[in-house]
Amino acid sequence: MTPEQMRDASLLELFSLEAEAQTQVLSAGLLALERNPTQADQLEACMRAAHSLKGAARIVGVDAGVSVSHVMEDCLVEAQEGRLRLRPEHIDALLQGTDLLMRIATPGDTSTDAAVQAFLVQMAALLDPSASPVPQAPPVLVEPVLVSEPEPLPEPLLDPLGEPAADLSAPRKKQRTEGGERVLRVTAERLNSLLDLSSKSLVETQRLKPYLATLQRLKRMHGQSIRALDELKMQLEVSGQSAEVQEALGQAQRLLGETQQMLLQQASDLDEFGWQAAQRAQLLYDTALACRMRPFADVLTGQSRMVRDLGRSLGKQVRLEIEGEKTQVDRDVLEKLEAPLTHLLRNAVDHGIESPEQRPLAGKPEEGLIRLRASHQAGLLVLELSDDGGGVDLERLRRSIVERQLSPAETVAQMSEAELLTFLFLPGFSLRDKVTEVSGRGVGLDAVQHMVRQLRGFIEVSQRAGEGSCFHLEVPLTLSVVRSLAVEVGGEAYAFPLAHIERTLELPAEAIVQIEGRQHFWHDGRHIGLVAASQLLNRPASETDGKSINVVVIRERETLYGVAVERLIGERVLVVMPLDARLGKVQDISAGALLDDGSVVLIVDVEDLVRSVEKLLSTGRLERIERGHRTSREIARKRVLVVDDSLTVRELQRKLLSNRGYEVAVAVDGMDGWNALRSEDFDLLITDIDMPRMDGIELVTLLRRDNRLQSLPVMVVSYKDREEDRRRGLDAGADYYLAKASFHDDALLDAVVELIGGAQG
Missing domain, CATH: 1.20.120.160 (HPT domain)
Structure with missing residues (x-):
């Protein structure tokens, strides 16, 4: 060339x-x-x-x-x-x-x-x-x-x-300006590398702290050595030692004095260096992080024009009003928000805003208004996209749900407005009868929801009939950094993103209650299921002091669970380090990071974690949390496990035994009972025979094959009063068989006393 x-x-x-x-x-x-x-x-x-x-x-x-x-x-x-x-x-x-x-x-x-x-x-x-x-x-x-x-x-x-610039072919042609400053093109990979290196530099400066602490201890030991020599010199002078001995001791004292001065100077210099290095590393990290952030306005390039042109093509007058254009967001987040925002804006123009002929009849100006607001909130980018259109026709939505056979008409009629609106996010769902180039092409709000979830965010819609609709989105401000709560589980560090944490609490052991065989606690007017982080993350369970349990209450949309952890380390801002792609999707984990001391922490994927909890619940494999060592009074109190799929029978037996002083736990079927037996200690098992998933005969058979449980007394209580049923139960290993049809309060209690004695043993 x-x-x-x-x-x-x-x-x-x-x-x-x-x-x-x-x-x-x-x-x-x-x-x-x-x-x-x-x-x-x-x-x-x-x-x-x-x-x-x-x-x-x-x-x-x-x-x-x-x-x-x-x-x-x-x-x-x-x-x-x-x-x-x-x-x-x-x-x-x-x-x-x-x-x-x-x-x-x-x-x-x-x-x-x-x-x-x-x-x-x-x-x-x-x-x-x-x-x-x-x-x-x-x-x-x-x-x-x-x-x-x-x-x-x-x-x-x-x-x-309009005059030509001085020298267009000069080297400065690649430079741009922003606010009067030169701006250069930098690849995203280099920015990511810079952020990674700066975060590691910040971690490395923290490693100076142990050295400083060691120097402080060395200074104290040095001072003690000098004082010990002073005392030795006094004793030698009293005992009348020779001048040579005293001279040697004096020489040792002088050397110690000189080294003490050197030590003091070195400790002071290292302390100053450590402080300066930490400040520079923090500044480097903050600057590198700021390089990834861009104003929200960057994703809006051309959106106002698109809304205007689309409105004109549909014969509508539509204006886009934007608030919070300067809100800073990570470049990667901005890039991924572009497509869902464009779809939502097109949806608002096509579905939301009425025609110029209809709007005056509703007392509205001919020009429709779409508002897009962006703001920061607790480490999240919060977007609200609203229009002043006609809202969602709920009756039409109900008919469409029934016509598409997504739910029976009787169920749809009883659904709340919020429940109905969730159907808009189903794949291929549309309220349009005809497919157009603007909307109704089968790629609807489900695609928007999928993209938002990929950003670890969520989206919901609300509407007011005749007044318009509003889409509420929350996504992280950055995918590079996450504000998290670091906890300890099974001796290792894990981090829960703050955006998914409802709150943390120290739960007294007595606040844990058994409902339907599962552990719950009461919080803000509702029962919240309690699960062990050690089981979910496949870590060994640890002993507790029995007085309280550290609980992180996580939220995934409307779902709440309490996750029991060993220790709360504290809030941390973590630089996300993606896992090696060769690992694939690691269950319940989204990424890794480094703590201040250089140790590795795994960042929990809360959405995945909630799915794991629900899977364990559906299969009956959710384990109970050991509440720690029981007191002597509790040890003396006999514990009974009641396994029955009938709520009425369970409650009847629980009340009878509790009133007599026994401590009672319940399970809803054989599988639930088997999990309870493996995770807790009991003095007696009372079980039904006919139950889903695992019947009583299978439960007793498993129990008798277990070395730890094979000596546990077992009582079978069943409606079946035939001899062959009684024989089956006793052959499986039951110690007592009681027919429900004939048992009364005293019969059950007498049988329990016969098997394990009184409640206080």
Whole structure:
């Protein structure tokens, strides 16, 4: 490539950057002029942008760009001078010209000649009303030009008067400006590497703390050695030792004194170095993290234009109002939010906003309004996308659910509004009868929900009939860093993201209750299931003091569980280190990180963890939490396990035995009972025979094969009073068989006393 060709290539690249910046100015200004065609500042900004693009196109020899921007400039100048009032058809044409300029400036796009000629003819007709009318092209829906990593605006190629910049081929051509500062292109991989290295540097500085602590101990020991020598010298002087001995002792004292000074100086220097290193490492880490953050406005490039064009194509007037554009968000999050936000905005225009004929009948202005709010909240990016449309037709939604056979009509009729709205997120669900290019294409809100969940966030919808709908999204501000609560489970560190933690508490052992054979505790007016983190994470269970249990209450949408852990380490801001892809999906774990001391911590995938809990519940393998060592009074109290699938029978037996002083636990079937027997100590088992999953005969058979449990007394209580049933129970290993049909309070209690004695043994 010759120097001239290289220069031309660099100029074309700069022209493309210039077009990207100036077309954004044009799009924003033209949308504002559509609402108020006489805004002088917006007319001036748009005219300047068209003028700059004309000069830039002339410099790089792009004649089509000169022609298009020139006719756009003429139109805007006439509007400035009052000779022309911008009407919707003018705005449509100017926006099409803006898109055309971006196509002209895109390297490799050579299919613009016909479009340029058609545009020039259309603009000529609009600027000269006396000319023969040209059929107006319908507004073209142009998808906004989106880049994976939005960049700041480039430095202008031209000065405000349209003169060429000083030296376009100089090395500074790759630089951009943001707020007056130079901005350079950096790959995402390098940013990630920088953040990783800075986090490790921050961890490394923490390793100086043990050395400082050791030096402090050494200083104390040094002082003790000096005092010991002083006492020895006094004793030697009293005992009248020779001068040589005293001289040697004095020499040792002088050497210790000198080393003490050196030690004090070194300790002071190391302390200062450690503090400075920690400050620099923290600053490096904060700066690296800030490099990944971008304003939320970067994901909105072209969205206002898309909403306006889509509304025009549907015959609606729609305006997008944005709040919180400067909210800082991680680049990766912004990139992944682009598609779901675009779909939600299109959905709001198509489904939410009514036609201009319907809105006045409801007392609304003809122009529909869509609001998008972005804000920070507890380490999360909170987005609210609302419209002032008609809301969701709940009756139509009910009919659609029944027609699609998603739920019986009787059930649908009793559903709450929130329950009905969740059906909107099912795959392929739509309230539209016809498939259109705008919506109803089978890729609906389920795709949005899937993408939001990939970001470890959630989405929900609410509506007010006749007043509009609102989508509420919460996603992490960054995928690189997560605010977490570090805990200890089975001697290892794990971290729960704060976004999924409802609260932490120290739960007294006596606050744990048994409901339907499972452990619960009472919190904020509801019973919350209690599970052991050690079982979920496959760690060995640890002994507790029996007085209290540390519990982390996790939330996944409307589901709450209490997770018992050994120790709460504290809140930490962790730099996420993705697991090796070769590991695949690790159950209940999302990533790893390093704590301040350099030790590894695994970050819990709370959504996956909740699924694991529900799976254990459905299979009956959820283990109970050992409440620690029992007191002598509790040890003396006999413990009985009642296993029966009938709630009435369970409660009857539990009350009878509890009133007599026995401690009673219950299980809902044989599998649940078997888990209880393996995790806790009992003095007696009382079981039914006919139960789901595992019947009483199977339970007793398993128990008699277990070395630890084979001597446990067993009573079978069954409705079956036939001799063969009694024989089956006793042959399996039961010690006593009692028929429910004939037993009464005293019969049961007498049998228990006969087998294990009184409650206090």
